[in-house]
Amino acid sequence: MPLSGRRFQPKMEKRPAWLTKRLVFDPAVQETEAVVARHRLHTVCAAAGCPNRSECFARRVATFMILGDVCTRGCAFCGVRRGRPEPPAADEPDRVAAAAAALGLEYVVVTSVTRDDLPDGGAGLFARTVTAIRAARPPVRVEVLTPDFQGDRAALETVLSAGPAVFNHNLETVARLYPRVRPQAGYRRSLEVLRRARRFGSGLVKSGLMLGLGETDAEVESALADLREAGVEIVTLGQYLRPNPGCLPVTRHPRPEEFDAWAETAKRLGFRAAAAGPFVRSSYYAAEVFRSTGT
Amino acid sequence: MEVKLPPLGNDIKEASVSFWYKKVGESVAEGEDLVELSTEKASFNLPAPAGGRLTVIKAGEGEKVAVGATLAEIE
Numbered sequence: 001m002p003l004s005g006r007r008f009q010p011k012m013e014k015r016p017a018w019l020t021k022r023l024v025f026d027p028a029v030q031e032t033e034a035v036v037a038r039h040r041l042h043t044v045c046a047a048a049g050c051p052n053r054s055e056c057f058a059r060r061v062a063t064f065m066i067l068g069d070v071c072t073r074g075c076a077f078c079g080v081r082r083g084r085p086e087p088p089a090a091d092e093p094d095r096v097a098a099a100a101a102a103l104g105l106e107y108v109v110v111t112s113v114t115r116d117d118l119p120d121g122g123a124g125l126f127a128r129t130v131t132a133i134r135a136a137r138p139p140v141r142v143e144v145l146t147p148d149f150q151g152d153r154a155a156l157e158t159v160l161s162a163g164p165a166v167f168n169h170n171l172e173t174v175a176r177l178y179p180r181v182r183p184q185a186g187y188r189r190s191l192e193v194l195r196r197a198r199r200f201g202s203g204l205v206k207s208g209l210m211l212g213l214g215e216t217d218a219e220v221e222s223a224l225a226d227l228r229e230a231g232v233e234i235v236t237l238g239q240y241l242r243p244n245p246g247c248l249p250v251t252r253h254p255r256p257e258e259f260d261a262w263a264e265t266a267k268r269l270g271f272r273a274a275a276a277g278p279f280v281r282s283s284y285y286a287a288e289v290f291r292s293t294g295t
Numbered sequence: 296m297e298v299k300l301p302p303l304g305n306d307i308k309e310a311s312v313s314f315w316y317k318k319v320g321e322s323v324a325e326g327e328d329l330v331e332l333s334t335e336k337a338s339f340n341l342p343a344p345a346g347g348r349l350t351v352i353k354a355g356e357g358e359k360v361a362v363g364a365t366l367a368e369i370e
Contacts, residue, residue, distance in 0.1 A: 019338060020331060023339050079336070
């Protein structure tokens, strides 16, 4: 077929059958939505249009997204809105803690938009949120999924000092694709964030990769080795799904068995836990993945 | 009972119908897959929220449906 007159675009594969997600009808979905709305919070589940949303909400699980729903970065894989965010809300930590309690969560995942506009990148609010959630009785474990804080060591240590059980920062993709996928971030910088978190010694360190952005298997293996070398103990691998036509196309859909093989590879490389699958997201069944480390 | 398109995410306003697993007049059990839907980001199977006979299909294959709109009726 002649390609003349057409701009070259990476091929977008048709979505295979294993990427059809079953929606869950359960009153608990609306209850979870109501708890989030009542506390005027955002979830990355809704902001990113996550296909697992109804499944997790039916289990009364949600991943809170603090510091607003507008991001200062424009990563080419992400569906979260980019723009000029509002100033942080000082009472947000208490609202997250109250919502987590209302849902009965024993393990809470907190993430945020990237706030390059704030002097501390939002680290202070992150830390206060961890502290507020951990004040609950019986004690609640917190997993934070943070931006890179532009490599700011003090900001990172502010978050870690609040005592999250898991510090998560996603590497997202392989080194070669960084300029295209995360133009305002750096592969080495993200690895350094993870390495510093590990050295700080508070809780486990977690990271994740997306597949389907144009990476080769050799590059994925190399990224996994880099994560291990940085001291990362938990890794997630999932299918990249394009949130809107303005984002990068999906280059491939590895079969579920290929994800299983990546989990095996990760275990062989020494990760304590590896979650891999087409619908695996960074926070998908995060409590169960954490418990599988035996910590 | 009306089968409505549930919320799928903040910026997802509609989905298109890929195909119906059931024809009008057929019976469907609660929880059985009723229709496959597609958005830019993902594909979904929507299970029947109740058992009964499928009496009306409001959106044919290839048609777009807004979140909250009625997809079908089950009696």
